[in-house]
Amino acid sequence: MDEGQACKSMHRVPPALKKAAKYPLTQRLDKIKKGPHNQRIQVVSPELCEDALLRLEPTLKSHVGCDIIDINPGVCLWSAKVHELLKPRRHILVEPFHNVYDPFLRPLVNTPGSRYTLADLSGPWDRWNLGDYIAKGLLPEQAHLEEPGLDTSIGNTTLLVLVNMSRLGRPNADRSTGRKTADSHYKVLEFVRTLETRSGFHSKGAVRMLMWMIDQEKSNLLPRTVASRRRLSVYNELSCDVEEIVGDVLGPHATRREAHIDIQSSLLTAKRMKKNGIVVSTERMDELPRSLRSEDIDVVIQSTHYGDSVIHGERIWHKELHELREGFANGSYSQFVGGPPGYNEKIRKLGDMATTPEYKKFQLLVRTEKDQRKKKAAVDNILREEAQIRAMQLKIASNGYLGDAAHEKEIEELGKLTDQYRNLLARQTNVRLNSVHFFADDRVAWSGDSSLLLWDHRNAEPIVPQANEFHNPKSLALLDFQPKISSSHILTTVQQKYLDDILLSCFTTPGASVETALNSMAPGAAEAIIPNAPSLRDPRRGGRMDLDQLRVRVLTLGMLREIAVAWDGWLFKPTLPEISQTIPWVDHDAIK
Secondary structure, X not given: OOHHHHOHHHOOOOOOOOOOOOOHHHHHHHOOOOOHHHHOOEEOOHHHHHHHHHHHHHHHHXXXXXXXXXXXXXXXXXXXXXXXXXXXOEEEEEOOOOOOOHHXXXXXXXXXXXOEEEOOOOOOOOOXXXXXXXXXXXXXXXXXXXXOOOOOOOEEEEEEEEEEOOOOOOOEEOOOOOOEEOHHHHHHHHHHHHHHHOOHHHXXXXXXEEEEEEHHHHHHOOOOOHHHXXXXXXXXXXXXXXXXXXXXXXXXXXXXXXXXXXXXXXXXXXXXXXXXXXXXXXXHOOHHHHHHOOOOHHHHHHHOOOOOOOEOOOOXXXXXXXXXXXXXXXXXXXXXXXXOEEOOOOOHHHOHHHEXXXXXXXXXXXXXXXXXXXXXXXXXXXXXXXXXXXXXXXXXXXXXXXXXXHHHHHHHHHHHHHHHHHHHHHOOOHHHHHHHHHXXXXXXXXXXXXXXXXXXXXXXXXXXXXXXXXXXXXXXXXXXXXXXXXXXXXXXXXXXXXXXXXXXXXXXXXOOEHHHHHHHHOOOHHHHHHHHOHHHHOHHHOOOOOHHHOEHHHOOHHHHHHHHHHHHOOOOOOOHHHHHOOOOOOOHHHHO
């Protein structure tokens, strides 16, 4: 069967979504006795699986006829849909609760001519190591592939990994850090780290992985704001192109960027979708991208610009204020107990005791709104000064360091503005400073030639699932990890270890300045490293002339590589155990 025939099932118009009805798989799972297997969330909606495969169509064609390693398949709905699409050579089902899910596994395995194999989990073996599958005779064709060297980067499209790492309950401790880490995070870290060493699944070439995880766990892997950019997401940026294929909308308490940035990002994504012929039903989209589909994309992109620090997405109290304001205007409740609807001047002097609870709440939220506007205005004034300094730094760097009178005047003016800005920051509270840095860093991350965040490079908007499409109370996200096959910035093995140390240490305080973070690793580190990492001071590459305003979370991959190379060349650099001692929560025995 050729690729076009194999992928034919993906060419369909997404149907109207089912509402509250239970799927047949949900009813079958409800009858299974409760146990440890219930900690894993199952996908029970055929429509969700089909929509996800429709979204993946442009890139899945290269995997037709491949081998599939399928970890934690459970009820096998997603497994069967992928199998039907790709017609794999071999499909290995790795299910630790095979006795529980036997009614779902056996029909697939026992069908005449089946290409499914249920892996025997007895005896010691590593489910995340391709070599163990080869040793057990499960994937004999993979054994004949050549092993790439550490200095080469090739892809292995003859293997695809499917994983369900959704797990309810308390996360396990990551021994390399000592912190509680979600299972999905731990395994993604293992996946990208073994990519560097050409081990694990990647021993025969870089392998692609599709992973289901609890939706709340995706933000650390694919952040939508630099405030959530951590060590694990940087590892992904270095090694993989990561896309969110399925994912729920952000909740009211989620960290968000400014509206104008998200609008720009969504509109550019819409252009990519149109160019690549990717279709996602508007019923499956989040509110922002859905609302933008009615506009002319080119016109809106040109008219959208930096605004103030307002963020899109209503908080819970915003909605309540809107309802109370409308209710009072419509006469749904009165100002005073027993009084007529609306405001009554004659009984105003009766005082607060006669005020209705609804009106009290209305006034409280009005004061909150005024207070928020006042704080926002103060933040916006600071951000305008910060943007002015950034623009002047970029202009000076772009013109080159000429040394003439005009250039010297610009440098002098920049110095005055920078001093004024530092004095302004010194008068702010820590809460306001955090807000300023939050918005400023997101603007820096977006304002470069290409956005710092992988989220902004998505080829399509995520498919929004419904609650009844999963068996369990939490929603799942599906992330697609495609390893970067080639890179012009390959580090040596030693430099890669130093980069690991830098990420482990510096990203414990991502909001700190790069100078502070480096000096926390070793006294004098900033003085030794910064002169040998020129991009840190280059505004054209995302750097800052005033390094106290360059924070760890906006360091580009190029900057991090420069720091690692400079660290390698530092004569007085500390040893690995010495660095680990500066990080209080690291398991020092594991580092050694």
